[in-house]
Amino acid sequence: QVQLVQSGAEVKKPGASVKVSCKASGYTFTSYGISWVRQAPGQGLEWMGWISAYNGNTNYAQKLQGRVTMTTDTSTSTAYMELRSLRSDDTAVYYCARVNYDSVIDYWGQGTLVTVSS
Amino acid sequence: DIQMTQSPSTLSASVGDRVTITCRASQSISSWLAWYQQKPGKAPKLLIYKASSLESGVPSRFSGSGSGTEFTLTISSLQPDDFATYYCQQYNSYFRTFGQGTKVEIK
Numbered sequence: 001q002v003q004l005v006q007s008g009a010e011v012k013k014p015g016a017s018v019k020v021s022c023k024a025s026g027y028t029f030t031s032y033g034i035s036w037v038r039q040a041p042g043q044g045l046e047w048m049g050w051i052s053a054y055n056g057n058t059n060y061a062q063k064l065q066g067r068v069t070m071t072t073d074t075s076t077s078t079a080y081m082e083l084r085s086l087r088s089d090d091t092a093v094y095y096c097a098r099v100n101y102d103s104v105i106d107y108w109g110q111g112t113l114v115t116v117s118s
Numbered sequence: 119d120i121q122m123t124q125s126p127s128t129l130s131a132s133v134g135d136r137v138t139i140t141c142r143a144s145q146s147i148s149s150w151l152a153w154y155q156q157k158p159g160k161a162p163k164l165l166i167y168k169a170s171s172l173e174s175g176v177p178s179r180f181s182g183s184g185s186g187t188e189f190t191l192t193i194s195s196l197q198p199d200d201f202a203t204y205y206c207q208q209y210n211s212y213f214r215t216f217g218q219g220t221k222v223e224i225k
Binding site for chain 1: 119150152167168173205209213214215216218219
């Protein structure tokens with residue numbers, strides 16, 4: 001069965017960076033993409049970007065351009081999302097999710113809470 | 119970016135009610151729309167893709183319709199397990215966007 005298992009919660013100070021991992025299993029990792037979506041406390045879902053696990057091509061939300069980097073390690077079927085220059089409004093649960101052949105997000109990780117606080 | 123607007127933001131309904139949620143896109147997205155259900159503290163779950171295709175394993179009381187800029191998610195007979203927040207998402211544009219969500223509450 002498809003599983004996406006994310007790394008644990010993080011607490012960071014403003015200006016720092018965070019790197020969240022997402023280990024995939026139960027499918028051929030390089031045949032699908034991975035999207036990252038975040039959700040601030042009590043708020044809706046925000047699409048952050050996408051990476052092809054096949055060739056590493058990326059597409060980032062315009063508001064995060066320059067601060068976010070998505071990568072994959074095909075040897076371990078793991079995707080990573082790094083966010084730099086953290087601000088308090090980056091406090092959120094960060095989800096990785098599989099993007100299928102129809103370009104739809106069909107499976108989600110369990111989420112990783114990132115708290116940015118001084 | 120394409121803006122997605124859902125209505126209503128909150129909906130109060132009873133078990134057995136027919137419920138309809140609307141999602142409007144700021145420009146045409148053809149049928150490239152998905153619907154997700156999210157319960158508190160959990161990841162979203164895919165319900166509908168390509169505007170009207172039911173994801174495998176999703177109960178048939180859920181249905182989607184629409185194309186272009188206006189879409190609806192209908193729950194034909196609301197069940198206790200359906201009280202949750204629902205999001206639409208467009209995947210027509212290179213930059214995907216979600217609606218702001220519709221919370222379905224118990225009346």
